[in-house]
Amino acid sequence: MKLKSLMLSGAAALTMLASAPAQADAVKLRMGSATADAETDVYKIAYRELSKALEDMAPGQFEVSFFPNRQLGDEKEMVQGLQLGVLDLAAITNSVVANTAPQFVVNDLPFLYANQQIAAKILDGDLGDELLASLDEKGIVGLAFCEAGYRHMLNNIQPVNSPEDVIDAKYRVMQSPIFIGMFESLKGNPVPMAWGDTITAFQQGAIDGLEVPAWVVAGANLDEVAKYMSLTRHVYSAAPLMMSKASFNKLSTEQQDVLRKAAKQACAVQRERGAEQEAEIVENLRAGGKIEINEVADAGPFRDAMQPVYEQYRDKIGSDRLDAWLNAVKD
Template identity: 45%
Template sequence: MKLFTKLLPLAAVCAVLSVPVQVAAQTKIPIKLGWTTTDGPTDPYAVGARAFAKALEQDPAGKVFDVQFYPNRQLGDEKALLEGLRMGTAQAAIITNAVTAQIEPAFLLNDLPFLYASSNQAYDLLDGEVGDMLAEKLASKGIAVLGYMGGGFRNMINNVRPVSKPEDVSGVKYRVMQSPMYIGMYESLGGNPVPMAWGETYTAVQQGALDGLEIPLSVIDSTKSYEITKYLSLTNHTFSVIEFLFNKRWLDRLEPAQRDAIVKAAEVATKEQRIVSDESARKLVSVLADKGMQVNEIGNPAQFREKVKPVYEKFRPQIGAEILDKALVEVQ
């Protein structure tokens, strides 16, 4: 996969900048790398950041860089961080796909409900032509995609009934993110979606104002949502794609060997992050069952995808027919 393409010729960059690109041996080139979650040992964003820094340090050409971590919203929320990346106040960021889609709507593809049957299916699609097509669109806006990482699947938890077929969603009040796509998904399944800020959700479920919510396994555990909900249905309705992004103009200015070191380190980090994230998700299913949740898998994912077809068609113009149709063929 060629995520990072169309770099400016080195001579052209030198002419534009009117300064030599060669960096003195003793000079460290800072890379401000931001993300909004914690720096915890199993946090999927932090795992990717640490893996990148380690891989870059091991490359002889990468030793000229000083990777500086900015977790916990130190550079602002994800929208502000992504804008800072475009402006050059940060060199790199690890960003949730839904926020990347605010800059380039084609990335809405990854948030379509029931698109991916497994994490490997998502990785295979994004490591291929579809991922390249998405990256090319974002590159035209000054941002280079150096890796598609994983944050696990989002699943349904509630206090009414287990979800094994689409009809089980009907009539249940679910908290959803304030996103037309998530609202549309639940409406298509016959549920009652309630857009709500995250900070209000726990109390609303605890007090019975909501029946449940949709949420990644790691967040169920970290927020102790297993204490306020009974049923965990592994609907795997949306896979959380995480983009590893760089300011393209900054990358264009580097020497070829330095740029190659960054690209290779990003590839290594993406592979390592995926392994850690997937393994963590597998373990969490048992952990949450041990903590009292009743866990079940859905019967036929194809039935769910059929129900949410209106969502696909609604967002087809924004995603682009070519990208959407190619993706649907590849994930069948």
Template identity: 40%
Template sequence: MKRIAAVALTLAALLATTAGALAATEIKLAHVVNEKDAFHACALKFKEIVEEKTGGEIVVQLFPNATLGDERNLLEGLKMGVIDSAIITGGPIINFMPQFGVFDLPFLFSSPEHAYKVLDGEIGRKMLADMEKNGWKGLAYGERGFRNLTNSKRPVVTPEDMKGLKIRLMQNPVFVDSFKALGANAVPMAWTEALTALQQGAIDGQENPLNVIVAFNLNESQKYLSMTRHAYSPNVILFSLVQWKKFSPEQQAIMEEAAQAAAKYNRELDNANEAQWLQELKDKGMEVVETPDLAAFRAAVQPIYEKYQDKFGKDLIEAIQNVQ
């Protein structure tokens, strides 16, 4: 009888464990960069909080390195419900949601604090709410950061130095128009393709925040770095609206809380490490222009504001610029 009772208890324990495993819901969270990047740190923080707060009811599986596709494919997958969640650079969103491109206007944000106040305030919250029209649930704004120019040809101090340089850009018309205005040969392409093109010398340069330049060892193909800080890029923690509706209000609240905390962690990581990243690139041999002629750069891109003010709304642009 004791043996039968022991076997019964063991079977009961196994069934309970199996039931618990079956009860867990798995979320696939994708991004296109590697595990050294701040995006991945953001994803890990989201995973940690969701799994802890739900007691393992929700398990977050991470897919870095564009294993589920480039950002445009991820956005389409979210819309169709075949991808659960993703961390996306702001730039590609404009192809589906044109008004989001207002954040990509060159030199729009004066500082990280200015960007955070806009994104976390009324303007940013409305933009997240509008994402539902595209089948996305916008949860929070993390950070890609202020973008800087690298190239393999020469130091860039003024817009004149950009003449003819083949620069990879996100597949985003605001970025393309901005770099054409600066005299560059603008080459929009997915990031996964850009890495190969840089290594092969098919393009001369690219523009990204310091964390990306470090994470992808771009110093190996790029000799020159100019701290232009020409645009601020948020990332957006997104969920498929189709999948979002399958969760209970309590689970949704936990995921929103986790996204906000992960976004804050992402920003803090960038701000804490920027000086270290810059020094690391110098130590690896990059020639850094720390004070390019930003007045000349701003003057060169003024036509971009004139071109896009009707599309984005002059009042919205001014409202962003006036946030204190």
């Protein structure tokens, strides 16, 4: 979908909205998503919680309409839409945001966040706020950090408890330099591969393992083809909730304050729901008895092995910012 198409889609969406009953004085906001309109979808949860928080804090003052399934473009196009003011709100995968604001790649660093509590503490604190504020020069207002969950390792060799357990193993990775660099630093053999070829390659032994979120394991029935699932939490998928600066500037100071507070609350609840869903999925996989699941007790050795990857991205992230982040995850 070209940007012109995005603008046309947005105009069509506005036409549809015009016929819907709403309070005449309510601020009408459009929120886009590239994923499915499912109740368990992480972005649908973010929308639902944002709408609820806004209504609780400012009854009748805001009306948020949700457009899933790429109705307003894919994630790259939605970032452009925010910049141009043809889209009001979106929660976007961090790696996509990093294409526009390279400093956001800090959230994609492997093994940075050992658990969700550490991630929340940093992203909800001064470091996270500073990172969100850096979007201002891009024509975007960063409101809060939602999430799309953790990625974990599956393989047919052995459980992964330490970096040594990855040595020489062939892992399918996304066609992304940071994922390739991660497995190279662990002395594994990364195999960049399209997802459509991955499961067959795994079944045939062309690769030894792969790395995906828990919901993909359940959705693709990977417990039927993998022997081991290690909860490595090697990449935390942050999903910044953002607003067009043009749309934000149309609001009163009081409305801006409400929106910021509602976004923080919505993302906190969304992350909590996501953690609950992952725990339920993992428990169901364990109960199924088809795959052996283990927790990684200490992410420290993995993080130490990532130093070459971290240094590779120091200039993009900013040297001071990277050092601050690395110190924060140790506290």
